[in-house]
Structures are given as structure tokens and as C-alpha cells.
Amino acid sequence: MKYLITSLFLFSLFFISCDRDKSVQGPLLDDIYGEFSLLEPFTTSTNAVDFSTGEQVVFEATFGKQVNWEIHIEGQTSGAKRIIEGFSSTINATNAVWNGRTNVLPMFKTEPCRAYLLVPNEDNFSSDTLSISVLGERVTPGFVVTDFESGFNSGWNTFLQSGANMNFRIVESPLAAQGNFYYEMGGEVPFDFLIGLIEFPASAQQLQRYPLSTNPNNVYFNVFLYKPENIRNEFILFRFLEDDNEDGTLQNNEDVYSFETRSLQPGWQQISIRYSDLVNLVNGQPAPPAGNGVLEPHKLARIDVLLLADPSTGYSQLYMDNLIFTENQPLQP
């Protein structure tokens, strides 16, 4: 009997001595019902920042309780926007650092910006608007195929149908998604889907092949595309031509991978695709590749961009900017 009682006592102690999470359950009532107050005003660590050298901007503010807050940063010239969100009573370097990134294209340029703080659940709250001058643009890691900032490369090739209002050209504008230049493609071809194309061979950069990783799962192709508000019929095809036998020429028995995109939203948007998700397309349908059938980004020798539209639908137009390969993740603009 005494053994039983002793063993049970020890067994019970095992359970009773267990640790227990004693933190308050659920959100704090102070945060839900407590009175809102701004204890320390909204400030910034600097009024001028050069993102190209890795500088950052730190925002600070302190509230009387935890709240949902949003810091909005807007480029005065480009219209670029960055929103930093959080739920806390303190805004500081742990949760409110701006390194030049953007949420809404275009990317920030060398331009004046304004920043303000919003507390969505406090209608009566408004912060001071802070001015920040961007002295240098953020440098995004990756291999740039082109950002059109250096003009038309003589190594590129274009083909334009003999349609109406054909317009394939580099345009300078502060509204470019990146930098000050983008590539405009437009025209009306009533007899064919293809309106025009532009080829970006690696040789235009004095390279035999693009210097990419051998693992297609780690390579991402990124491009910024802009659809004008009144365009409904666009679609664009990207083709990736591999030099399978590495002889410096592209032949019909080598791999060509593609992806096409349609139904874009008006305005600038980023399109990113992992290299391993590319397929060979024949008339828009997946088909076996003509070459070795192995996705080999390190053998990529040329990229073709084709603007297409249903011939019966009239004029079509798209802008393109910042063709760039990144590793391990899509471009973080």
C-alpha cells in the first residue's frame, strides 16, 4: 500500500511540477480599450540618404499602447511608394527601417520623398510629414540583362511587322520603373499575332552565355511591365534559348524555353519566374524541347521578347524595364 501511495505521489509531482506558460492569454485589453496617445513624435534618423552606399533610414515614434501603424513613404517625382506596417507601441530600428525598397513601382529614384505615419484605428491621429532626400538609388543584387539606361545596344536585334503605328523604342521618362528609361513596344498588325520582337543575346554584353547558376531552381528571371489603361489585348512571350552544345551558336535542335503572360493590371508590375518553371511552348501549348531537355540556365545564350495580340483586336502596347536575373528569390525592388 505504501509503495502505491508513494509512487502515485511521485507520479503526481511529475505533472504538477511541469512548467506552464503564465503569460496573459489573448491580446492585451490595454491595447484594445486603452486610450491612444503619442508619447514620442514621429521622427526619422536622417533627412538625406544614399541607398547606393547601403545607407538606411530609421523611423521612430512611441505610443501609449500597442497599435497597428503604417509608415507611408512616397517619391515626389516617381510616385514610388513604400509602406512599412507593424503592431507595437514603439517604432524603432527593430521594426521600421527603410533601405530604399518599394512596395508600389516605380522604384525610388534620386528624388525628394515624404514620409508620414498613420494609425488606422485612430481616425483623429495625424503625424507630421517628414522630408527625406534620396541621394542615391538602391542597388538590387542580380545580373542585369538590361535596364535600358545606356541606350539601344547594337548587339540587340529587333523585328517589326509592317503594321500601323509601330513603335519599338527606348523612352526617357521619370515614370520609368527603374532609372529614367524604359522600352516601349506597340503597334497594330491585322494579319498576324506577332507585332514585333526584340532579342537580347548574351553576346551584346560580350558574353558567350549569361553568367547564371547551374541550378534552375535557384535562378529567377524578373522584368517590370507596364500596361496602359486602355489596352486590353496584350500578351507577351519571353523565350530563353540555350546553347546546349556550348558551340557559340544557337541551332534548331537546342532547347528553347518560354513563358507568356496576359491579363496584366494597368500600370507597372513585376513579373518574376523561376527558371525551373519554364517550359517549351509550341503555339502556346507545352511541348517537348528540341534539345537535351535539361533546364540549364548557365547555357542561356539569348532572350527574346515578343509582343503579341489577336490580329482582330487592334492596337496593342506594353512598356518593359529592368530585365534582371536574381538568385534564390525573386527580385526585391
Add this chain to the structure above:
Amino acid sequence: MKTIIQKTILLLLVVSSVEGWAQNDKFWISGAARNVMYGDRFENQAENDTTTPRNLQSGHTMVDLGVNINPHENVLIQGMVRIRNDYGGFWGSGVTFDVRQLNVKGIISNVVKYQLGDIDYRMTPYTFYNNPSLVNRNPGNLTGVPLNQVQYDLFYFDNNTWRQQGAAAEFALQFNQFVEELEVNLFTTRIRSALDHDGDDRLFSGGSAKLIQSDFVNISTQYANLWDYQGTSNNTEFLRNPVWTSSFETAFKYKDINFNAALETGRSQLTWVDDPEAPLLEDFFYDAQVKAEIPAYGLRMMVGYRDVGADFRSAGAQSLQINFNRNPRAYGNIGNAQNLRGLTMLDLYRDPSLYQMQIREGLQAYDPRYDNATPYGRATPNRRGLNGIVNYEDLKKRWMIEGETEILRHVVGEGTEALKQFITNTVYAELRLHEVLKMKDRKFVLSSRVGFQNTTRSGNQDYESVDLATQFQQHNLTLTLFGNFDFIAEWNTWQTQGMDLMAIRNSYSVIRNFSEFAIDYNESIRGIGMQYRFTEKTNLHFLWQTFNWNEADADKYMINTWTVFFTMNF
């Protein structure tokens, strides 16, 4: 109507004769029969309601026919078919046939008892236990009549079992020394099918092992796990809710006092494997009780202390009987705007659609009016405190009185470090006047139950303070007029006033917000009736009740209802 009653009586006579004819060792029939008629009259006292029907009538006749087949001495096959005809159905159009239960039970080699199919199972209040809500725990003379039928339909039995579908087995080993016996019980049941839901088959499995050392001491361990059977669907997240507990019980006699001391302790986990959003909730509990009984004085006492962690999750013990998200079928919409009518005591006593039969993961929402202190039974998480019962019964059985108290606190605060306190007190008294007046072959019983439940919290800020008070009382009268013919009456009231901040939980049963629950209302049922006891298992009731709902700044209405209830078990 007359035809239906005639047909019902005829059917019951046939059933009775079949029973007599077929009753033998190999095959017999058992079951139940019921005939119910309701007549409701609704009166909206809040507005000139020209939309809601004033009078509604409903009812049904129902027979459960169970076939028991005993092909040989170690196997018993039971099947039960329910035939039900709702009033208004003609020529079979309103008749439904359902299989109410199917099971096979038997003994393998005179050692292992097994049961397949429908099984009624329970273990301990922390592992697998069907808890009635406070409002349903003590039905009265009138309200108990339909509630018994609701509970019969839903397989809610007095022994707190849940009806499940699966398999169970048990065996016992006897020893010559040190311990007398080891009893082992195992079960597994399927809670839901992958075919019917967007997810894997969900199983509830477990068992217990009880070591009986002697008449005085036993130790047991229990295990229950609600889990998803991986691979039965394309689902990639898998529920796991294991609970382990251990119990110790000792009983002994000291002088003229019988003592019983029991302890149960254990812990639980709840998570969804491969769901990156899912938390791992782990916690423990312990529950100790000491009972004492002095038969010579008719006195019984119990005192207990328990601590159930805030993250303790036990699906088998915390699943609610009542689905508080549902609305009653009778007068589901009221008023000129046809607003949804919330469930009431009256509905809880007679509407089976407000209940559920499956155990559920996590913690379901509950209505604090009907039990804010222990909505999930003794296994209600985040509760710590004392409870006690004192019961005294006159040695000549002329009267009895019982007092019950429970003083609980949060273990950890919800939204604040200030802790809520829950106090529930109930007093029940029963006066058996037929014993006092020495009335032979008659019953004359008066009984009353009065109780309150208070939830309070105070803190540094006003918004931390809550104060919700519920009061309830129930008075019953039973008087035998002659023979087996009784007059019965009941007055039942329930009222709640005040405010509490109720936790709103996400699908992982973690608190994500709070909502203010403020109410000032009362409801009452008053009624009289007659009951005729044909036999112990066959009764006829005629009841008249008036139900009042009175909520400040909201609904105010009355439902008068008459009911005829014929019930029979065979």
C-alpha cells in the same frame, strides 16, 4: 389526427405482441415508442407583430424497433430501425426510416469482450466525458419530459457517454498476489469521414488500464487522442490532440465514516502537424477530491480542488452538447423584421436540432448565460479552485437538502493580469410530504433548487472590470391524485444581468480578441400537467406551459404551449 393515433396504438399493440411471440434466447425485440403533439401560441409583447404566425402545431409518432440476435452464446447482434411520421405527412410522404443503431458485441475465448459498430463510451471527466450544461443538469417535472426524449434521441445517457462508431475491447487479468486485477479497455472510433469533409479521416482512439490493488485502492491510467489519419485525403495538415492522465482512488472506513479520496492528473497537447501557422498548446491539470459519508446520520460531503491549465485541450471531455451557433426550429424568426430568435431554455428542453453528437477539436463558443464558470465541464481550461457538496437526507426519507459550491479563478489572465473569479452556489431541497403525512401508495413531493453564478473581475482600468450574475430557480410539485395518475407542476426561471468580456478564439482555439457580452434578461417557464404511469417504462403526459422571455431593450415575447407525450420503452 384521430387516424394517426389509432394507427400508432395499433402498431404498438403489434410490437408488443411481436415481443411476446419472439422473446426467446436467440432473438428478441426491444425498443421504444413515442407520440408527441405540440401546440404553441406566440405573443410578441415588444411590438404589434403582424408577421409571425400566432399558432403552430407540430408533432410526430415514432417507433424504434430493435432486433437482438444471439446466434450463439458469445455473440450478440443488435440493430434498431427508427420509423417516424411527422404530423402532416400522408400516405407515407412524411414517413422516414432510419437506422438508429447497429452493433455487434461478444466475447473471444471467454477473455476479451469486444463491441463493433455503435458504442457508448466514456472514461474520465478529463479524457472522454459527455458533460451536460448547467441549464440541462437538473430538469424539472415538466421540462424533463421532452428533455429526456431529446437526450434519448441524441444518445446522451446518465452515465455521460458519447455515442461513437468504431470498435472497443476490454479484458481483465487477475493476480494472486499484491494486486487483485488489471482491467484494460481500448477503443477507436471515427469522428468524421474524409469522404464527407475536406480533410482526412478523423479518429478518436485511446484506452485505459486500471489496477485494482484491493477493495481500498485502485490506480488507473488513461489515454485519449483525437487525430487525423494521414493519407486518407490530400490534406497536408494533421490534427493531433493526445491527452494522458493518471488516477488514484482509495476508499476506507474510519469509525462510522466512509471515506473516498481520488486524484486525477494529466496533460494534453494540441497541434496541427505540418501547419506552420498552428501553435503547440500544452498544459496540465490536477483534480483532487475527498468524499465522506456518514450513513448513520444521512450525511454526505465532498470537497475538491482542481487546477486546469489555460492551454489544456481535451476534445473528448471539452466538446459541448449544445451548439450555441444554431437557432431554434420553432419560431426561428420573429417580429415584423423576422429577426432570428435566439435559443432559450424552452428550446433547449425540446429541440434536438440545437445539440450535436460529435466531439470537436479545440473549444467551441458557448453562451455565458447558461454556464460561464464551467462551460466545458470539470475540464474547462483556465480554472483553479475549490468545490464542495454537502448533502443531508432525513433518515426516514422525509426530506433532503443539498448545497453545492464552486469557487474558481482564472489560472492566467485573459487580456490582462487581473484574474476573473467564478462563484457558483446551488441549494436543493426536497420535501416528501407523502412520507410526512404517511400517505400510502401516493407521491406528494415538493422540491426547490435555487442557485446563482457570478463572474467578476476588477482591475486598474475600468475596461478590465466585468460583473455577470446569473440566478436560477426551479420549483416542482408532484401529487398523486389516484392510482398512477399524478398532478405535476413546475416553475423555472433563469435570469442574467451584467457584462463580461468573452474570448473570441481562432480555429486553433487561441484567443485572438474579446467581445463585450452585456445582457439584462430573464426567462421563465411555468406549467402544470398530468402524468399517467402505465408501467415504470410507459407514461402518458399532458402538459401546459407558459414561457416568457424578457430582455431589456430587445425581445419580449411569450409562448404558451400544450403538449401531449406518450412514451414507452420495451
